[in-house]
Amino acid sequence: MISTDDKLLCTQGNDFYLEGEVYTVGRIVNNKYFQLLTGSNDDHWYATLDKEGICVSFDSIVAEGDKARFDKIA
Structure with missing residues (x-):
């Protein structure tokens, strides 16, 4: 179960998320999707x-x- 403000450790990164960094869960959209903040202002995927x-x-x-x-x- 994922909740707003949970902390996630990136285990496989790319151009937007760096491996080894911790990111914060934003708004829960529905039972399948949620926002994951990129760390720069309110940007998210x-x-x-x-x-x-x-x-x-x-x-x-x-x-x-x-x-x-x-x-x-x-």
């Missing part, structure tokens, strides 16, 4: 929690590497 874990998917034109992956910090 939409993340999802699926059977493989937490990820933000990107169009390969937008970012080098099509997914950033995260683990929830207990």
Whole structure:
């Protein structure tokens, strides 16, 4: 379960999320999507929690590497 203000550790980074950095969950959109803040002002991408874990998917034109992956910090 993901909640607003949860902290997530990036385990696979890309142009927007750096591996090893901690990011904060923003607004919960619905039971599948939630905002994941990038750390710079209120910028965010939409993340999802699926059977493989937490990820933000990107169009390969937008970012080098099509997914950033995260683990929830207990």
